[in-house]
Amino acid sequence: MKLLLLSLQSNSYITGLKSVAASARAQGHDVKILLLPGYLESRLSPAITEFIQNFNPDLIGIGLMSIEFYPAKNISRLIRERFDIPIIWGGVHAILKPEECLKFADYICYGEGERAVVSLLEHLETKGRGVVPDIPNVWTTDNGEICRQPVSPPETYLDSIPCQEYVPDYFYGFHKNKIYNFAENQRLYRKYALYGGTCHMMVTTRGCPFTCSYCGNSTFTAVYGHGIRKRSVANVIAELKEVKKNPYVLYINIQDDCFFVHSREWIIEFCREYKKHINLPFLVRVIPTMMDEETLRLLRDAGLSWIVMGIQSGSDRVNIEIYNRKVRFRSVEKAAALIAQTGAAPFYEMIVDNPYETEAERIETIQGISGLKKPYTVSLAHLTFFPGTPLSERAVKDNITTQDAYLYRYIVKIDKTYLNRLLDITPYIPQRLVRFFNKPQAKRTLMHRVLLRVLVPVVKRSVEPAVYFFITTRALNYNVSWTVRTVRGGWRSAISRVIFNFLGKGDLEYDRKLAWARKNMPALFEN
Ligand code: B12
Structure with a gap:
């Protein structure tokens, strides 16, 4: 059977979709992935029509996060107007809003997609579209009634899922009205990859030990349970050995919610094998309370160069009571001191624009952050009330937000308040000035x-890029040529940061597209 998987994400790092694709291929199906970055047009481009016609898939899958809801609704409508091919939606938004998604697709995948899609392809081949599938995770409608299926227990043996390639040769992208094979046009692939394609993005676990009230994970636990599933070191290294063959992969970006959920034995083995076979710089995400000095040192010795740590707020009340995040600020201070000792580059993530946070708590946050061991950088995210999360439900009840506010406000677009401006430059100015x-x-x-x-x-255009460049160079053991190559690609890099900051441009193309669509395609925004 033939499966076409579409992503409307603006960048080509589509871990979940790639995993579904690799699994279907491993079962002998013919699969193509097509990236349509933010596609929100009133017509189906002739190139897309031709691509679908030529491939003639038996099933089209669309993977989406919440912000891709309108683009997914739009492309599904355009495809249905032109083709009679069943469509399945999957990904985090389909899990958070299954009933709503089902209005625009023939099927939705409420949970993991690997086995579900393979079973659906087999079902379509043997029983056809007319029969309601009896497949865990696959919901459909029958005579207007939603046919919910039980959730299949999540895959516990993650090694059974095929490893991911950096650019699979069945990965295509839509660019300037044409479709290109990404493997044959890797330059184009890198254009759409985050950080200029300099990294391979992967996960070594599934699940998060935390259930923060603003995060999708708090809802996913209802589907996946609380357990954290882990790949073996051998499986992770096998993936990386292949990935490393591509000369453009300069570092490995491990996107696990918290890398420190691995046991010490796992990490010791990982460090040994990684150093021996991969030996590229790598990035991990951590939770402040889950780090210890010895493990951190082991990882640093194996090439750990960047650490992304969520701090969210400097107020214990906000973190514990509002965010259900059991991390006191003194743990953040300890974790930051540990990170500083290792010389890895620290990236701290903060949430702003929280209507439940008082002015005094915002001031406390700035004060706390300014005391952390420098140098470090922060990135600020607007508190987005994604659907289905406990915090968004509370905020809707409290009349602070509406059910669909997340569709109108991109997470990087923070309020331009006095305290947000100050927080943004706090890492780069002396503590006395902060005070x-x-x-x-x-x-x-x-x-x-x-x-x-x-x-x-002034600070954003001078000190911030300089700090970014310095911490990266230091993390890469002052190897300047490696640093320049590593940071050259993405907008977050030092050089392009200067340009972006100078031009005052952000990653806001998504908002502009939506505004255009609202004006020109009002029907899309009706229920
Ligand atoms: C890695 C990651 C990224 C990566 C890669 C994203 C990707 N598409 O793979 C990058 C850095 C690009 C990214 C970006 C963003 N992210 Co992110 N990201 C994650 C993270 C940490 C892990 C995702 C992952 O790889 N999981 C492992 C894979 C295997 O699982 P999966 O993606 O859910 O896929 C499975 C199923 O969903 C299903 N499935 C997936 N696609 C499809 C398609 C079909 C057809 C089918 C049938 C099934 C199916 O099968 C898959 C395999 O079982 C999650 C948190 C989390 N734990 O989920 C946040 C998360 C997904 N991100 C989130 C957000 C908000 C963002 C950003 C908006 C943030 C920003 N700063 O702008 C951007 C959006 C980018 C965009 N859309 O253009 C939110 C999404 C919330 C929401 N309601 O949509 C999450 C849930 C975190 C959170 N705080 O809640 N992210």
């Missing part, structure tokens, strides 16, 4: 506001 600015509204003078306004663009 000078860090005042409640009632105590701020015109001078504070004007000075901060002047300071922010």
